[in-house]
Amino acid sequence: MHPEKVDKLATGIILTLAGIVGLVILSLLAYILATGIPHVSWDFLTSSAESFRAGGGIRDQLFNSLYLVVLTMIVSVPLALCAAIYLSEYAPDNRWTGLLRLAIEVLSSLPSVVVGLFGYLVFVLQFGMDFSLLAGALALTILNLPILTRSCEDALRQVPYLQRQAGLGLGMSKWRVTTKIVLPAALPGIITGAILSAGRIFGEAAALIYTAGQSSPAIDYGDWNPFSPASFLNPMRPAETLAVHIWKVNSEGLVPDARAVSNGSAAVLIITILLFNLVARYLGYLIKKKLTK
């Protein structure tokens, strides 16, 4: 057959198949949103969950999810950033570095059930954290570190080598070059990476069932003291997140409107991740604009 004809044929086939896949994916999203959005109301977002009566909301779960992401980021971003600095600026290219990279990769492919059980036995029982936001944040950190380290390292590496040389040539130490020149230049990439990874851990359930727990005791949104047990800021309180709530309502929920609650929660979750995405992109764009001025 003539190459042009093959080309046309192949293009046709590929575009059709890709179109079908794209359609499937979009209809998947549309299905989840369409079944969930009708149940989402202001009341649903601002009232607390019910144990076995209809009409419960997801206020606490939504807040817990967001707060847990923040806590996880507080732990994992500095860690991942320092590790990424080591890997991109200091690490010699030898077997040990290879082993380290392998170790980080292994973390990324750990099944989240296993991470959850590890967190349960070590953080919850061994360290005596009980079921708490902190234990959940640490478990999520394990899941989050590899992706975050990788995206930070990529961001750092994308800074042209010339800029480093210029700094070193001025007699700056390598650390100063890294923090004063490389880091600011890589900041947009790092922020985007961090927020995108936040979106990923937002939907995590299996690792949290045994660490952050599956119930939310009543919390006081007026109490701003993070050491007070009822405060919404207390990291030592057990907290059920949105994804765990979906799981729980589906498996052992007694509420008669379990289906609606679960669909509504899923829709809220997707919309929140969408917001994360938009914010990440916008922030990255803003910083880039400011830097290039």
Next chain:
Amino acid sequence: MDNLRKELLRPSAESKQEVSGKVVSYFAILLIGGLVGTILIFLTVKGIALFTGNHFSLREFLTGVNWQPGHHHFGALPMITTSFSVTVFSGLVALPLALVVAIAITEMLPSRVYKFFQPVIELLVGIPSVVYGYLGLTVIVPQLRQMFGGTGFGILAATCVLFLMILPTMTSMTIDSLRAVPQSYRQASTGLGATRWQTISRVILPSAKSGILTAMVFGMARAFGEALAVQMVIGNTTVMPKGVMESAATLTSVLTTGIGNTVMGTAANNALWSLALILLIMSLAFNLLIRLVSRKGVR
């Protein structure tokens, strides 16, 4: 003279900073390394307790087909087989489709499509697996039942759900690897008079091969470790799978079902930890495979 020497040899502010900086970053990397080490040791210790503490034979664990924790039968082969088949099937289905979408987006469609597609992928990655599981239960399983008869639960249903779950990850990784092919390759190929398909099939795909394979292995590793969604559609029957439409159980589904109903330290509980250890070893193997594949690409 001595003073001058002192002055010259004294560490400068810069080098002091350098040291503290080094300490911080070394510390972070050590922490991560230590964490991985702890997890590995921890899971190994818990995982081999069945063989060292309860004196169950490793061979029977790996080759036995009878899993009845109540009667001290811990044959894990059915679960290992099922986990493998589900993973391989979903990888095999997802790869060509991910590839097709990636080619269409990077080589054929305007970059606007890519800009639109990227956030969509991120959204799909963030959907909790329970939602996928529920979707499988209410949409995929009934469909399969109508098409092939039987109950609809089983390896095929799990493959479909996992395929949907790993497709976004694989697609986005494949897109990345195709975009990493230098533009000059395309120009050179077009300059030689090659058609677009010739360029794609003979230049771009071969040079992105390792990235594509990495994407596939990465997606499969994710499928291998998925628990909640699979549990809802696979049927959870701990027997050797006879066909793709028969109920079966994966390592993860047995693990999540059983862990809450057993008591720490008993043989039944230890057996579950051994399953977790197998999961870990397998994900290690997947990783080594990724590295092997990507190293081959570099050469």
Next chain:
Amino acid sequence: MKKTIIATALIVLVVALGSGWVAAKKQPPQQKVTIVGSTALQPLAEAVVDVYQAKRPQTSITVQGGGSGTGLSQVQEGAVNIGSSDIFADQQDGIDEKKLRDHIVAVSGIVPVVNKELGIKNLSLDQLRQIFTGKITNWQQVGGPDLPITVINRANGSGTRVAFEQSVFKPGSHAVNAQEQDSNGTVKEIVANTPGAISYISFSYLNNTVQPLKIDGVRPTATNVTTNKWPLWSYEHMYTQKHPNKATAEFIKYMQSKQVQDTLVEEANYVNIHDMQVTRTPTGTVSERK
């Protein structure tokens, strides 16, 4: 300038956190009670805790799932105050029931359910046993349509399954190797979506998406459970150590009180423990309640 701002902010933060810590220390110490275990009992326990805490703000109670096995092993190790379980400690491998004290806080009726379109509403106990042991494999054999039976069992070691097999099976019979699911909700979902499926769930989870079955013409009601006319039921336990602390003992007393049993327990479709006219031992012997 920038440095001053950062330093001020840091100092303010540290002072605020420090004073917060001091303030929290000054508050009267809270009695903490942790309940871990049965996921099926969790919704009820949460609802009771909500009411209880409104009355006793000085006790802080957290309820967690994790499964009956987890609950029992945690309370045995003393890691939690209460281990909730839908299975007797005697029936659980690796638990020394002599170290624990059993508190029965509710009774849960269990009902066999089938897909709605099947058209079967009644089975004999014998038929039920044969279905779950794999002797009967088609609905035709019990007067239904020509459709293979899909048995969905509960997870090995779950309290509901133990109670079901104790009441339905004869000694020595084994369950057919079937699908296993570990939660009432998932079981209900699967039965509702699969023609020819049969399983069993707690009364509390029953709704109009599945068809409950009568056994030998007896209807699955709370009244029939209290007299053991409906033989499928199990206790919901809260296990504590031999000598629980005061806050724990008080909460369990509250949970067992008539006030809670008449309202929340019945509202959640559990059976009131004060209405029970029979008792059952861990081995399954049922006798008149004294």
